[in-house]
Each structure stands twice: as structure tokens, then as C-alpha cells.
Amino acid sequence: MKRISLFLIAMMAIGALSALAAPVKIDARDLPTQDALNYNGWADEIGSGFPVDESILVEEVSWEGTIPCPENWISDFSSAVQIRITNLTGRDLEQLVYVADPQTTLSNMDGEVEDITPAPRIPNPSAGYTLAFNIDSVGLNTPLVYESIVADNIFQAGEVWEFVIQDYNNALGLSPALLDSWDTVNGLGQVAYASDGGPPSSGSIVAIPEPSTIAFIGLAGCIGLFMRRLRVC
Numbered sequence: 001m002k003r004i005s006l007f008l009i010a011m012m013a014i015g016a017l018s019a020l021a022a023p024v025k026i027d028a029r030d031l032p033t034q035d036a037l038n039y040n041g042w043a044d045e046i047g048s049g050f051p052v053d054e055s056i057l058v059e060e061v062s063w064e065g066t067i068p069c070p071e072n073w074i075s076d077f078s079s080a081v082q083i084r085i086t087n088l089t090g091r092d093l094e095q096l097v098y099v100a101d102p103q104t105t106l107s108n109m110d111g112e113v114e115d116i117t118p119a120p121r122i123p124n125p126s127a128g129y130t131l132a133f134n135i136d137s138v139g140l141n142t143p144l145v146y147e148s149i150v151a152d153n154i155f156q157a158g159e160v161w162e163f164v165i166q167d168y169n170n171a172l173g174l175s176p177a178l179l180d181s182w183d184t185v186n187g188l189g190q191v192a193y194a195s196d197g198g199p200p201s202s203g204s205i206v207a208i209p210e211p212s213t214i215a216f217i218g219l220a221g222c223i224g225l226f227m228r229r230l231r232v233c
Helices: 003-020 211-232
Strands: 022-030 041-046 054-060 079-087 095-100 111-115 130-134 144-147 160-170 203-210
Touching: none
Parallel strands: none
Antiparallel strands: 022 041, 022 111, 041 203, 054 079, 079 160, 095 130, 095 203, 111 130, 144 160
């Protein structure tokens, strides 16, 4: 009976992990002057060209003048850009984080993020820590300027959001709407780095999973130890 129970829990944990769009493990470090990123661990990459339950539509639209973080505004360096994203995943996503590629700079950062997904999940070398911010409308840094359904900072299924990247500049001249795309060869994406086999990118978007999902992911690692101990006994 105990083995059956553990097996069922293991299957639930595996199901929780598979519910992550393109599971990536990130390490975030905050900057003292802005809002906290508040997360380290497994996250859920979403993007243009991803499989259906992982897909968002990304477009650049006309900037309407909102400055998310006035204290960091550097008007003589570059310009602000406004991005429109549409949730095509069929799921509600609660916390989105924009992560810049190494060639992208911006001034409304909340911190820095590094993709630390274990090999062989990520075939490319690490891009290191790159600038990142919460896509929301609360705190000192408020890049989220429009929600089409309810202004609650939840990216609901089918909803359209618009957010501003302040002082956006890409050394390669890439569009801010050119987010990390799905690697059809290896079946994955990579935060802050163009996926192997995919076109160049200027950034990525990751969604922080529900606490219950995170807990099941942690359980998945523990279940193997329990099963091994039972076999020994």
C-alpha cells in the first residue's frame, strides 16, 4: 500500500513538472534600489513559437509615454518601448518576469537572473546574470500599463497585456519583440540566450509557477529517495 501511495505521489509530481511550459531553473538576485524578484528555482518559460500551451503572441506597439521607473530614466541613452503580449496558453499565469539577453540593456531593472537549468536540458553555455524585472503594476517599478480583462496582475488565458521596457537598447539592433523562440530540434528554450537552432533573441519571459506546483516539483526529488530506501529494506 505504501509503495502504491508513493507511486501515485510520484506521478502527480511528474505531472506538475510537465505542466511547466518550458521548465527552466533560474537564480535571481535583487538590486537594492527596486522591487524584489522574490524567486529562485524552477520557472516556466513562455514565448512566441512555443507549443500551444506555452505560446504567447508578442508585438511591439507605439509607446504611450509611461515611464515605469522615473528615478532611473536615462532619456539621452535610448528610448522606451512598449510591448503587447497575448496569452495563448489556455492558462492563467500569476507572475511574469522579463529577462534581457546579454546584448540588451534597460534601466527599469528589479534585479538579475541567470538560467541554471542542469545539463543536458540546456545545450548552450550559460549567458550569466542578465537584467530582469517583474512585469507588474505595483511597487517602485511599474512596467505593466494595460490589462485587457481585469487589472489584477494576473495574465489570464486570452488576455492582452502591454508593458514598457525603459531605455531599451540592444547592441545587435534586435527588436524588443524578438523574444526567445522554441528550439524545434531539441524541444526547449533558454532564458536570456537564443535557443539552439532558433533565431536570435533580445530577451525572454518566464512565469513563476503556483506554490503547489513548486511543492510537487520538490516532492519529485524526494520520492526517488523514499523508493530506494524501501527497496533496501
